[in-house]
Amino acid sequence: MTPYAVLEERARAVLPEPVFDYYAGGSGDEETLAANARAWSAVRLRPRVLRDVSRVDTSTTVLGTRVSAPVLVAPMAFHRLAHPSGELATAEGTSTAGSLLVLSTRSSTRIESVAKVSGPWWFQAYVLQDRSLTKDLVQRAAAAGARALVLTGDTPYVGRKRRDRGSLAIPDEDFRANLERLTDLTLAEQASNVTFDDIGWLRELSGLPVLVKGVLRGDDASRCVQAGATGVVVSNHGGRQLDGAVASAEALPEVVNALEGRGEVFVDGGVRSGRDVVRALALGARAVLVGRPVLWGLATEGAAGVRRVLTELQEDTAHVMALAGAATVAEVSADLVWTP
Numbered sequence: 001m002t003p004y005a006v007l008e009e010r011a012r013a014v015l016p017e018p019v020f021d022y023y024a025g026g027s028g029d030e031e032t033l034a035a036n037a038r039a040w041s042a043v044r045l046r047p048r049v050l051r052d053v054s055r056v057d058t059s060t061t062v063l064g065t066r067v068s069a070p071v072l073v074a075p076m077a078f079h080r081l082a083h084p085s086g087e088l089a090t091a092e093g094t095s096t097a098g099s100l101l102v103l104s105t106r107s108s109t110r111i112e113s114v115a116k117v118s119g120p121w122w123f124q125a126y127v128l129q130d131r132s133l134t135k136d137l138v139q140r141a142a143a144a145g146a147r148a149l150v151l152t153g154d155t156p157y158v159g160r161k162r163r164d165r166g167s168l169a170i171p172d173e174d175f176r177a178n179l180e181r182l183t184d185l186t187l188a189e190q191a192s193n194v195t196f197d198d199i200g201w202l203r204e205l206s207g208l209p210v211l212v213k214g215v216l217r218g219d220d221a222s223r224c225v226q227a228g229a230t231g232v233v234v235s236n237h238g239g240r241q242l243d244g245a246v247a248s249a250e251a252l253p254e255v256v257n258a259l260e261g262r263g264e265v266f267v268d269g270g271v272r273s274g275r276d277v278v279r280a281l282a283l284g285a286r287a288v289l290v291g292r293p294v295l296w297g298l299a300t301e302g303a304a305g306v307r308r309v310l311t312e313l314q315e316d317t318a319h320v321m322a323l324a325g326a327a328t329v330a331e332v333s334a335d336l337v338w339t340p
């Protein structure tokens with residue numbers, strides 16, 4: 001079993017089945033969920049020999065913020081389903097690992113409380129049916145110290161997951177952690193009329209740089225940047241939205257080529273090892289985001305588990321960089337990828 005599979009099994013053992021299924025599942029037949037992991041494996045590396053790798057530095061910057069490694073925490077909903085300390089534990093584990101948390105609109109803990117215990121963090125924005133709710137959330141996030149917004153663009157409707165058999169109960173207090181005044185629940189659903197124009201709207205509201213998450217095409221990435229985005233996150237939502245969508249590793253080169261350095265490119269989906277991190281950087285990503293592994297760490301050991309997942313990924317990244325002949329993140333360049 002891979003270290004990731006071992007961790008996943010540990011989480012399965014401690015989580016109620018509906019919660020595990022909600023976290024682990026993908027949409028439809030889970031084709032894209034499976035494709036994500038396979039596509040990283042298909043990227044072969046061309047290691048350099050006879051390079052001085054006696055010291056390897058995995059640190060880098062993301063939108064100007066220094067992080068200990070190019071590995072960030074993806075936005076994920078409802079961490080209190082995994083652990084009573086929820087997003088507070090995730091924020092603590094993330095900052096002690098020197099990483100950066102992207103806090104979900106669907107956080108089950110108040111934004112301001114997370115901000116107090118967090119290192120650098122970004123806020124993930126879903127545009128909700130009642131846009132005044134979104135306005136309030138992003139302005140609160142900016143006031144609480146978020147350094148960027150991540151607008152998720154791939155969720156006009158939530159993907160249908162067969163593993164969700166309707167038995168997942170989200171406690172009202174978790175659902176409403178940041179939506180106390182909500183009376184009509186439908187108003188807190190994702191809006192299905194979000195467009196490129198909303199990038200400028202969010203920038204103006206918050207005064208923050210905006211990344212667009214869920215981009216899988218070069219033309220969309222270009223339009224995001226033209227509309228004012230500072231970059232994009234290449235993502236298929238961890239295989240939870242359009243099943244059959246291209247794997248993230250397959251989409252990344254098209255997006256990187258289209259942007260030609262006009263914005264920072266991040267990627268997520270199936271990143272499970274230092275090999276995958278190095279593959280992503282070599283294909284042009286600034287950093288990766290990891291999702292489910294962080295939830296498994298949180299479920300099994302709280303903040304310490306989140307920290308462990310991130311530091312093990314960092315250490316593995318350093319090891320893979322050394323064996324590939326790259327002493328710094330800048331040295332992880334396109335020539336490391338083998339093209340048949």
Ligand SMILES: Cc1cc2nc3c(=O)[nH]c(=O)nc-3n(C[C@H](O)[C@H](O)[C@H](O)COP(=O)(O)O)c2cc1C
Pocket residue numbers: 022023024036074075076077104105106124152213235236237238239240268269270271289290291292293
């Ligand atoms: C349980 C769960 C909840 C998620 N919630 C959100 C969310 O609230 N907002 C969002 O933009 N993406 C959300 N995502 C998608 C992640 O941000 C990310 O794209 C994906 O998990 C990365 O794939 P990985 O889990 O294979 O690493 C969620 C993913 C999972 C597994």
Ligand SMILES: CCCCCCC(=O)C(=O)O
Pocket residue numbers: 077106155158237240
């Ligand atoms: C009941 C609201 C579900 C929000 C969707 C969170 C998400 O992006 C995901 O589960 O994936």
